[in-house]
Amino acid sequence: MNKHGGYxxxxxxxxxxxxxxxxxxxxxxxxxxxxxxxxKLHKYPEIEGKTGKKIIANNLGIDTKKVILGNGAIELxxxxxxxxxxxxxxxxxxxxxxxxxxxxxxxxxIFHFQRDEKSGFNIDVEKLSNxxxxxxxxxxxxxxxxxxxxxxxxxEKFKRVLEKIKNNNSYLFLDESFIDFSNKESxxxxxxxxxxxxxxxxxxxxxxxxxxxGFGIGNKKIINSLNKYKEPWTINTIALxxxxxxxxxxxxxxxxxxxxxxxxxxxxxxxxxxxNINYYKSNTNFYLCKTDITSxxxxxxxxxxxxxxxxxxxxxxxxxxxxxxxxxxxLENEYLINQLNLILN
Amino acid sequence: MNKHGGYxxxxxxxxxxxxxxxxxxxxxxxxxxxxxxxxKLHKYPEIEGKTGKKIIANNLGIDTKKVILGNGAIELxxxxxxxxxxxxxxxxxxxxxxxxxxxxxxxxxIFHFQRDEKSGFNIDVEKLSNxxxxxxxxxxxxxxxxxxxxxxxxxEKFKRVLEKIKNNNSYLFLDESFIDFSNKESxxxxxxxxxxxxxxxxxxxxxxxxxxxGFGIGNKKIINSLNKYKEPWTINTIALxxxxxxxxxxxxxxxxxxxxxxxxxxxxxxxxxxxNINYYKSNTNFYLCKTDITSxxxxxxxxxxxxxxxxxxxxxxxxxxxxxxxxxxxLENEYLINQLNLILN
Numbered sequence: 001m002n003k004h005g006g007y008x009x010x011x012x013x014x015x016x017x018x019x020x021x022x023x024x025x026x027x028x029x030x031x032x033x034x035x036x037x038x039x040k041l042h043k044y045p046e047i048e049g050k051t052g053k054k055i056i057a058n059n060l061g062i063d064t065k066k067v068i069l070g071n072g073a074i075e076l077x078x079x080x081x082x083x084x085x086x087x088x089x090x091x092x093x094x095x096x097x098x099x100x101x102x103x104x105x106x107x108x109x110i111f112h113f114q115r116d117e118k119s120g121f122n123i124d125v126e127k128l129s130n131x132x133x134x135x136x137x138x139x140x141x142x143x144x145x146x147x148x149x150x151x152x153x154x155x156e157k158f159k160r161v162l163e164k165i166k167n168n169n170s171y172l173f174l175d176e177s178f179i180d181f182s183n184k185e186s187x188x189x190x191x192x193x194x195x196x197x198x199x200x201x202x203x204x205x206x207x208x209x210x211x212x213x214g215f216g217i218g219n220k221k222i223i224n225s226l227n228k229y230k231e232p233w234t235i236n237t238i239a240l241x242x243x244x245x246x247x248x249x250x251x252x253x254x255x256x257x258x259x260x261x262x263x264x265x266x267x268x269x270x271x272x273x274x275x276n277i278n279y280y281k282s283n284t285n286f287y288l289c290k291t292d293i294t295s296x297x298x299x300x301x302x303x304x305x306x307x308x309x310x311x312x313x314x315x316x317x318x319x320x321x322x323x324x325x326x327x328x329x330x331l332e333n334e335y336l337i338n339q340l341n342l343i344l345n
Numbered sequence: 346m347n348k349h350g351g352y353x354x355x356x357x358x359x360x361x362x363x364x365x366x367x368x369x370x371x372x373x374x375x376x377x378x379x380x381x382x383x384x385k386l387h388k389y390p391e392i393e394g395k396t397g398k399k400i401i402a403n404n405l406g407i408d409t410k411k412v413i414l415g416n417g418a419i420e421l422x423x424x425x426x427x428x429x430x431x432x433x434x435x436x437x438x439x440x441x442x443x444x445x446x447x448x449x450x451x452x453x454x455i456f457h458f459q460r461d462e463k464s465g466f467n468i469d470v471e472k473l474s475n476x477x478x479x480x481x482x483x484x485x486x487x488x489x490x491x492x493x494x495x496x497x498x499x500x501e502k503f504k505r506v507l508e509k510i511k512n513n514n515s516y517l518f519l520d521e522s523f524i525d526f527s528n529k530e531s532x533x534x535x536x537x538x539x540x541x542x543x544x545x546x547x548x549x550x551x552x553x554x555x556x557x558x559g560f561g562i563g564n565k566k567i568i569n570s571l572n573k574y575k576e577p578w579t580i581n582t583i584a585l586x587x588x589x590x591x592x593x594x595x596x597x598x599x600x601x602x603x604x605x606x607x608x609x610x611x612x613x614x615x616x617x618x619x620x621n622i623n624y625y626k627s628n629t630n631f632y633l634c635k636t637d638i639t640s641x642x643x644x645x646x647x648x649x650x651x652x653x654x655x656x657x658x659x660x661x662x663x664x665x666x667x668x669x670x671x672x673x674x675x676l677e678n679e680y681l682i683n684q685l686n687l688i689l690n
Contacts, residue, residue: 001392001393001572001575001577002577004392004577006389006392019388019389021387021388021389022387025387026383026384026386026387031383031384031386034379034380034383034386035379035380035383037555038371038376038379038380038383039371039376040555041371041376041379041552041553041554041555041556042366042367042370042371042552042553042554042555043364043366043554043555044351044364044554044555045554045555045557047349047351071416071579071581072578074576074577074578075576075579078576082427082450098577102576105427105573105574207386207387208386208387209386209387209388209389209390209578210382210385210386210387210388210389210390210581210582210583211386211581211582211583212390212578212579212581228450229450231419231420231423231447232347232349232419232443233417233419233554233557234416234420234557236416236555236556236557236581236583236584237555237556238555238556238581238583239581
C-alpha cells in the first residue's frame, strides 16, 4: 500500500492536518438521512446506481450516460487503468501516488513530467508538449487542483496539450477531486470536444469519506468502455442515498464557501509571517510547504503538540523537507500557526 | 452487466423470493450501531480494515494474516482474477455467473464442468478429476453450497480433487457465501494443507447487503498476492464497524437458526405436495426448482400476485423452466406455496 495522510498513532485528540477534509464535518441533514437508511440495508444497493447517476447528471447539467459512479473516486482510477490498459502513461508530478500504482498494476510504462518548483509548481506547457511528442503516451494524468502542490492549471493554458492528446488518439485522465474547494472552473465542458475522463470526489467537500462516494465524467464511448470492466454493487446503499441530500444542501455549501474564504485569507496571511517556511500558493483547501528542518522532525515535534501533518518525501520529485497541511477551523488553524511559529522561529 | 436477482419493476410491496437474504432483516443492534456511526463518517475508513480483519480472524480461530476484507464478497472474485490471472479456469456449473465475467476480463480461457442434473446436481468427482487432467486448469471454481442448485459437496468427497489441484500447483477458488445458512462444514481447515482461497459473505446471513461486506481466507502467500492488487479504502466505515456487532449478535444467530430449521422443514414438505414441480434438495436458504411451463411465464403469473422469483435460463446448463426461490418467513412462504399450487396444479 502507498503512504497516505491520516493519523494511526496512539494519541487521542490529534488535530489531523494531514487529511484534506472539510472541517465543518458531515452535514446534519445527511447524518439524519443516513440514520433513516440504517433500516433499509436488508436490500441490495441499486446494481449500477442509476438513480444516483441521474441526480449527479442533472446537477451538472449533462447527460446521465456521461456519468459513472465510484466507491470513492479511487475506484475510478483503477477502473480506468483496467479498462484502457494504456501502454504508456505520462504522470504530471509531483502528485497523488495511487495513479502510478494503478497503472503499474496493468503493466503500463510510466513516464514522469516534473512541475517546476521554481515557478510554484506550475506546468511548463511547452516543455510538456515536447515531452508528449517524444513519449507519445496513451494516457496523460493531471490532478487539478493538484495534490499535494495545490496548483491549478487554467483551461486555456492547457488547451495546447489537449489538442496534442486528441491528435494522438490518447486520453487525459483528469482528477478534479479538490475542485469544489477552489473557486476555479472544472474542465467538464471540454469533455465534449476532447477525450477527457474526469474523476470527482463527493466526500471531501461534504466531509463523508467514511461512506466512499465519487463519480466520473466522460463521453459515452469512454463511459461504455469503463462499464465493461465495472464490478457490480460497488457503491453501498448509504452512499447512493446520500447523493441527492448532499448536492441539495445549499446551506452547507454556503457555510463551506464562507468558511473557505475567511480561513484561506487568514492562512495566507499567517503562513507568510512564519520565518523559515516557504509555502506555495494554494488553489484549494491545503498548502504544500517547505522548511529548513526535515518534515519528519517537524512532524515529530508537532505530534507532541497533538498536531499531525503529511510529510511528502514519498511524492515523486519532493524532498524530505516538504510537508502538506490542510485548512481547518479558525481555532485549529490558529493553534497550528502558533506551534509552527514556536518550532520554526 | 450479468443478470441477477432482485425486482426492478414498478409494483409496490413485491415479495421478493429472487434474492437470498435472511428474512429476519437487519439485526436491531446493528441498526442502532449504524445510526451511531452516522456521526463518524467525516474520517476515512481504516485503509486496510486491520481491526475488522482481527475480529473475523478471532471469530474463526485463525491468524489475521490469513484474512482479507472485501467490498462485498464480489470484490474478492474480481481481485483474485486480477492478482492470479489464471490462463485456464475451470468452473463447476451451473453456478453464479460473475466468476465467468471476472476471469474473462483478465483473459482467462474458461472451461465448464457440468454438474449432473439427474443426480440432483451433485459433482461426479471421478469425471471432474479426469477433466482436470485433460484441461490442466490454473484455477478451479467451486461454489459450496452452490448457487443456484443449493447442492453441498462434502470435504471428504472433494479431497481427491484437492489433491490433484495441489499437485498441479493450481488453486481452488471456493465461494462459501451461503455456508452460514447451512448446517454443513466450511472448508476453512483445509486452507492449511491445500491452495484454497475461500470467500464469504457477511451480509446475506445478517441481512445487510446494502452495506457491502465480505471477506476471504487463504494461506499467507495467497493473501499477500491479493494485497498487491487490493485497492485502498474499498470497505466503508459503516461496514467496518458493523463486523463485531454482527459476529457477536448471539440472539440474532439463534433466532436465524430456529427460523431456518422450521421453515426448511415446512418448505420441504410443501414443495413436495405441489404437482408439476421438481425441486432439488437444498443445503442452504434457497431452492432450485423446475416446472412444466417456462419460468418466464411462471414469473409473470406470480408478479401479478406480487411475488418475484429468479428465472435461471442465464445460468450455464440450466433451462428456461428452471427457477430459484429463497426461503422467507412463514406467512410469505405460505403465500408463495399457495400461489404455486394455484398456478401449477
